[in-house]
Amino acid sequence: MSDIRHIVFDIGKVLIHYDPEIPYARLIPDAQQRQRFFDTVCTPAWNVEQDRGRSWEEAEALLIDDHPHEEDNIRAFRRHWHEMVPHAYDETVTLMLELIERGHDVTMLTNFAADTFVEARRRFPFLDRPRGVTVSGEVGMIKPERRIYELHAETFGLDPAGAIFIDDSEPNVEGAREAGWRAIHFTAPAMLEDALARHGIVV
Numbered sequence: 001m002s003d004i005r006h007i008v009f010d011i012g013k014v015l016i017h018y019d020p021e022i023p024y025a026r027l028i029p030d031a032q033q034r035q036r037f038f039d040t041v042c043t044p045a046w047n048v049e050q051d052r053g054r055s056w057e058e059a060e061a062l063l064i065d066d067h068p069h070e071e072d073n074i075r076a077f078r079r080h081w082h083e084m085v086p087h088a089y090d091e092t093v094t095l096m097l098e099l100i101e102r103g104h105d106v107t108m109l110t111n112f113a114a115d116t117f118v119e120a121r122r123r124f125p126f127l128d129r130p131r132g133v134t135v136s137g138e139v140g141m142i143k144p145e146r147r148i149y150e151l152h153a154e155t156f157g158l159d160p161a162g163a164i165f166i167d168d169s170e171p172n173v174e175g176a177r178e179a180g181w182r183a184i185h186f187t188a189p190a191m192l193e194d195a196l197a198r199h200g201i202v203v
Contacts, residue, residue, distance in 0.1 A: 002200025004182070005162035007099055008152065009130070010143075011110040013168040014186050015096065016088045016124055020047075023080035027073060041067050042077050050113040053140045081116055085123070091189035093126050095196075098203050100129055108133040109152045109165065111142050111172075132156055143167070144175025153179075164199055166192065 012018040020038070028034040038044075041063060050059055056078045063074045100106050107130050112120070114137035121127045134152040136142040141151070153160055160180035167173050168186045176183040184195045193203055 003162060004164050004199055004201055006105045006107065006156075006158045006164070007196075007201070008158075008163060008165045008176075008181075009096055009106065009108045010165070010167035010169075010172065010186070011108055011112060011120070011127070011133075012085075014089070014166060015092055015108075015127070016085050016120065018085050020077070020084050022086065023076065023083040024073075027076055027080070037070070037073060041070050042074060047077075048111070048142060050116075051111040051136045052142050053114065053137050056113070056115070078116075082119065082123075085120060088124055088126070089189050092186075092192060095189070095192060095203055097126065097129060099201075102203065104201070106130040107152070107156050107158075109143070109148070110134070111136045113137040143169070143172040144178075146175060146179050149176055149179035149181065164196075164201075 009015060021034070024034050024037070028037055046059065046063065050056060060074055060078070064071050067074065096106060108127070110117070110133065112135050114135060117135050117137065127133070132155070134148065134155060136148060139148065139151060141148045152158065153163065163181045165173065165176035165181050165183040166186050167176070167183065170185055173183040173185045182199065184192065186192060196203065
């Protein structure tokens, strides 16, 4: 009998695939130029601020001021975002839905820009099946900041000691543990069922 009463899923790279390389392989065919663009222009640090709530208009304007010659490629990040999320991870989605069907309390906690999450929800209806979701871009804070885990627990009435979090990012997993949750570092759909079983959750 497990003492886990709440199962919390991340979304990107856990339930749906995400890869900004997909459209840019076409837009910037040269691999070295493409890598330079991601290292110096549309960097992960720039993109995460949209997850924190910054608007795309402001984000684009900041980069275009510094890199006017890259304007088209900068604007392409949002314009082609739909290509970056081409499919769901069917095995993980099936597992999550089975947990819900068996009566487990399932919610989601994700670093996601508010507007792209609306788009993702339209494309992937299973995102409406859990009891609820905390979206970083809507609340103005991001994982692995402790406060977002606390906010999620407060919002959905979770006892941190009875919650387990599933995320592909080791820092986010550590953030959950520091907030008093248990956590699973997600590396592939096939490992998740075994990892849950080790915590007494059998699907």
